[in-house]
Amino acid sequence: MKLIKIIGKTLLFVLSLLLAVVLTLAFLLLLTFLQEKILMPEQHLYWIMKSPYSYLFLFFEVELIAFMGYFLSKDIKSAVRYVQKKLERALPHWKRWRNGSLILVNLLLVYLLFIHVSVLTDEGIIDHSAFNPQGTFHAYESLSAIDTGIHGEKKKSFTFQGEFYYKVTLENGRVLNLADMGGSSTEEDFRFVLSRLDKRLLDLGVSKTASTENLSYLYETLDPIYVEAIEEMLTRTK
Incomplete structure (x- = not known):
């Protein structure tokens, strides 16, 4: 019993x-x-959960x-x-x-x-917060820096637990991780959208710091097509 x-x-x-x-x-x-x-305008790329x-x-x-x-x-x-x-x-x-x-x-x-979400549109980023529910618009031209790479540490006999990050610094100093995708207006994976945006930001002259460390470990958790999109962003200089 x-x-x-x-x-x-x-x-x-x-x-x-x-x-x-x-x-x-x-x-x-x-x-x-x-x-x-x-919160989302009719035309938007995707939004992130902060x-x-x-x-x-x-x-x-x-x-x-x-x-x-x-x-x-x-x-x-x-x-x-x-x-x-x-x-x-x-x-x-x-x-x-x-x-x-x-x-x-x-x-x-x-x-x-x-x-607490930020919405990516064709023109810029709308950043919402508790004290600013309407959101503040930040044009892509106003971004001051990009920092991208792969967090994490590979431990022997364990699957890699790291993740890709793509952090941008707004004109007010706030940092957003554009890889924290919360939802999208299309079925296209956000990494492809972000890759095109990365090229555009470089064309606008936004300074970029990128690291390819841990890149090969992503193949343990992601489809190769997504890893290739991430690699393209991490190795793109202009």
Whole structure:
């Protein structure tokens, strides 16, 4: 009987994780749809999700796992009730603040995740932020520098965990990684779009620093056609 209970609990835990992932993906798809409808001009190349705000979705995933764990596990439910009783003794009115605080925090996180994007158009970059939701337009001519390469470190017997980056410095000093693609208006891979933009920026005289270190390791995780597009950007000087 104990073995059956253990197996049952394990299955419930795995199913809750899978459900949390599915719901998180559904949330991200809805968020992307709304971003495209509200923040994107009709003619745009693609948009990027700015770090560290792009990782806020993990909070919702953990929140979902905790929520489902509460209803699926008697042990977790008992632990939560124990903590609640302790809080009620120390803070009699804490429940009033709990629900309101949770709603406020979630709304704030959704807003930060939603608004912190930058949109690439044919003419320049529209940079949105929490305090500037309408966005500021930066013409490509105004960019001051490009820094591109491949982050990461190759460890023996492990697949390469690095990634390509393409950072541009705006006139106000803000740095954007144009390789943090969040969504696109076409089915064309953003690396091909970025490769054409890279050539255009060099023609405009934007200074560029590039490193080909770790380039060969990308073949472990990417299709060769994408690696070739990245190599073209890293080796292009004019």
